[in-house]
Amino acid sequence: MSEQQAEQHTDNGLSWNERVIKEFRANGGRVGGMFEGAPMVLLTTMGRRTGKPHTNPAIHLHDGDRYLVFASNAGRDTHPDWYHNLLDSPQVTLEIGTDEGAVKKLATRAQVLEGAERDRYWERQCSLDPAFRDYETKTARTIPVVALQPLDLAADSERSRMIGVQLVKHHEDLRAGLARVRAAIEEALGATDTAGPRPVGLTEQLRKQCLTYCYGLQMHHIREDGSFTAFEDRFPHLVPAITRLREEHKVVEAALAEFEAILDKGISGEPGDLERVRAELDRVVNGLQEHFTYEEETLLPALEG
Ligand SMILES: [Fe+2]
Ligand SMILES: [Fe+2]
Structure with a gap:
């Protein structure tokens, strides 16, 4: 089942997103099925029209103290809503599984990567997970790469x-x-x-x-x-x-x-x-x-x- 088909699939009245979120939070950040072993995170952005919190699962790449996420939308021709939301309000709450099996929440600020830096991390992600190369071939869009920098008060x-x-x-x-x-x-x-x-x-x-x-x-x-x-x-x-x-x-x-x-x-x-x-x-x-x-x-x- 492709990610696109999976997103439309519903079970017990819950959408695909809701089921993944529930599983992620119940299992210390781990999700089974098609995302078994994938480095998942949850992103919560503020809806740009409603002000309502929106939570979306995403695959991430860890880079130093930053977390990189990719607005692939499974290769569709439009950016995902969460990407539009973070352009409007770059404060993103990130949820990630810890080594102790818990889920921690981090306050982060989003920055869209540009040019050679964007291309470098995109290539790295495609070589780690070929599904992203597949998404790229499906759309004329340049898939945005977003760096999430956690708040550090020290x-x-x-x-x-x-x-x-x-x-x-x-x-x-x-x-x-x-x-x-x-x-x-x-x-x-x-x-x-x-x-x-x-x-x-x-x-x-x-x-x-x-x-x-x-x-x-x-x-x-x-x-x-x-x-x-x-x-x-x-x-x-x-x-x-x-x-x-x-x-x-x-x-x-x-x-x-x-x-x-x-x-x-x-x-x-x-x-x-x-x-x-x-x-x-x-x-x-x-x-x-x-x-x-x-x-x-x-x-x-x-x-x-
Ligand atoms: Fe408060
Ligand atoms: Fe409070």
Whole structure:
């Protein structure tokens, strides 16, 4: 089965991508079948139109401290979505299997290789894995080679300080976003109390606003999980606090998945339905303010040096 056919194949309601991701995470970064023994990684990019996190499996080549990935799209004539996403936002979260059988997440910055450097690594990859030579013959496209450089805080103390500033800024944005979503729900509830007709499109607008907030929060936590690996290397005394923060991210992630499932079914606009959405949102964000505060209190003193 070619990679292209495999991607279209679905099993148990999961897409090909979803099955590979599940297997990768459950088996310390190893995947069987057609990818048995292949050096797989998972890339999470931010959807350039939706802001939604997108995770894709890819084969990588290790080069010093960088990880190289190839936007082959199995030889199709279009670049894969993840490539367009990283051009728009080069912060990529990489998941890779460790020697201990776990999966670690790394915060990386993507750089598209050009010219002779690109050609050199492309040739190396084709000689290691002939499937890539085959992809090249199927398309007139020059298949991009992307270097992912992991965040290293030991190299640059100014970088640590900037990450601290960004952390506070993101939390401010997320707190403000939350207030806006809550206000929109209250407004929708108010509109349904009046005798007149419901404003057209209000519930759809509300659903989109809730989803955008969810995606923003998911993206923030995924990127933080990657950065935490660099924080632990640089500031070992933070390991217990970071372990707690990672656990809290998992709790929020599970609640967000349930909230998204409710939003996917649509909001009817009836007061009972809107109240249910409000209650679910409260459940999702329960503890979130404390999470932000704890994160700032524990991480900022170290990041600010
Ligand atoms: Fe966090
Ligand atoms: Fe945070």
